[in-house]
Amino acid sequence: MICKYQELTRLEMEQVDRENTIVLIPLGALEQHGNQAPLGTDTLIAGAMCDYIEKELKDEDINLVLFPVIPVGLSTEHKDFCGSITFKPMTYYHMLYDICESLAHHGFKKLAFLVCHGGNTPIANLISREVRSDFKVYPFVLNSGAFDHPDVKATISKGNTFDFHGGEMETSMVMAIDESLVKLETSEKGILKNTAMKAHLSWLASDWVTEEGKPIGIGGNPSGATKEKGEIILTISAKEIVKDLILIRDFKE
Ligand SMILES: [Zn+2]
Secondary structure, eight states, rough: OEEEGOOHHHHHHHOOOGGGGGEEEEEEOOOOOOBOOOTHHHHHHHHHHHHHHHHHTTSSSSOOOEEBOOOOOOOOOOOOTTTBOOOHHHHHHHHHHHHHHHHHHOOOOOEEEEEEEEEEEEHHHHHHHHHHHHOOOOOEEEESSOOSSSHHHHHHHTOOTTTTTTTTEEEEHHHHHHGGOOOOOOOBBEEEESSSSTTOOOOGGGGGETTTTTOOOOOOOGGGGGGHHHHHHHHHHHHHHHHHHHHEEEEEE
């Protein structure tokens, strides 16, 4: 049984085997993704990823409830770019905590955050520990994009190094969802201004600049993005997530 949380009636929800059902909570964002991709890139990808996951799971015996995508996340590093919206860390923490508390109250035991924006990861990790301790439920943290998978890496154009936020891969995924939302002709390449990222230190989006030095807050060159590449990335990422969902399904304390 795979269904969308918001589509169930109360009576239908009462019938759900909540102890053995995974609630997948997709964590999106509303933040700039360069000149060419929409502000809701991560939220759009989160929604599409759920559809791809559902497709990949069609022959599996699994109970999965897809929670509505949380459309805003922790985007502090993008707040100086027009249109980016962010929760403050503790607002985001409390909002997600309260959702988990409600789900636990209704008897769900297995929760999984589907992180579709890297900035959301620290809070998701924190909450998973707190909620597990407070409510004796099992919250898992899954990463949405299989960006290290060799078949995903193979989609990146030659010479496009450091492709990540707002780059070729994410832009391709949005094109696979709705090509009309991407204005590829306006795209510019984002390169690293300082070495903070290389040293694995904390970074700000303004560290990523165009070749002229203008802050652009994206990594990589989106100009090679295509719908076909996006479909490959979404499919492979969904297959990877499905492996984890099967592990979570079979998890027993
Ligand atoms: Zn993104």
